[in-house]
Amino acid sequence: METPMREPTFLILAALAAQPLHGYGLIAEVARLSDGRVSLRPGTLYGALDRLLDAGVVTVEREEVVDSRLRRYYQLSERGADLLTSETERMRRNVEAATARLSTRARPGTPRLGGGLA
């Protein structure tokens, strides 16, 4: 699994962190986690799930038949949980570093402590 992780992949893993979800539930949860910014379509979602299944990051928790159509519930594997944790930690460190530097950035109109013309 490549790092840094792409945002849709990260959101899929984050959505599965709390509970197993089926396809529609995953799309809805990803949209909720991203405040509507990331809108997955089923074709794209199942392609991503196939890659995550191959990588052992996600597993199928159960299957059921609804209206003659198959519905699978996906869950995060242990390996997936570790991957999500390490990726979250990486992003948290980046956010902390950026936040620290932004806090020391001088704002326009802020009096300087020294230098400049008299």
Next chain:
Amino acid sequence: MNPLERRYLRLVRLCYPAGYRDERGTEIVGTYLALSSPQRRWPSPADVADLAAAGLRQHLRAGRATDIGAGLQLAAVLALATATALAAGWTMLELNPWRMAWLGFEQHGAAVSPGIAVWAAWLLPAAVQAMAPGRWTRLTIGLALTITVAVVPVAAALHQQRPPVFVLLAQVCLGLVALGLPGRPPRWQRLLPFTPAAVALLGAVVVARYGGDGYYGWPAGHVLPGAGAALLVLTLLVAVRLVARNDLRGGWALLALLGPIGVLCAHPLAAQLAVAWYGYGPNADTAMLTAAVTIVMVTVATAVLVALVVRRRLGTRAARSGS
């Protein structure tokens, strides 16, 4: 089953390979139906595009042709190096300090043709690739492609001579393949185009100094096919070396470069066609050049399709045998 479900199922049957359809088809359709409003009767254009793209990815995945992307990137690196080398050589011929008469006369007091703008545009991507690879390089390649195509109507409107179409077409073919450059190439790939460009420049100095008649004649009959042969040999060497490490991207790179290589050799092919068709020559006129390029494109397209089908069948067989 309602009409919307039937239509989604039809799309899934159309887009996905058979095995994947059986495994996932109803699951995918069920998700689309869950997302659709009760009034919807037809899949949306976005749904159609999503299914088509996902189906194509699954076809490639099923055929284990996932090394195609790496092969296209390798082809792009070699294509850019060749395009840069040719541009350096043509620039030298345009700016010939020994004042080689360009097609027998100077144009409106200028000693160069509008082709100089084309070749300058083709030298830019190599410089950008060295400093800011990725998106900026692809933008400059796009710019060079646009200028190359535009020089034909612009030169006609200004009543000026320009590089011949078979020279421009070869550059366009190389440029289209070069658009597949990787986003973060290693340092040696970023600097690669400069070496063949320097070699081409030296060769062009010799040609310009000791005579020559512009794009036609010796450059058409020898330089372009020579560049094509060099590109073919280099790609074969790289492919053989990679195959030894069980890496098939060299083969895909060769397939991607067959088009540009063929177009680089279009002029001598057209000359032979002219001899066969007219019974005399060789004079590669527009009709014979068009025929030669058509033969090249059909051959390349057939080779690519056959390679994809063979690759997919081998991949399916390997999957069934559990290897």
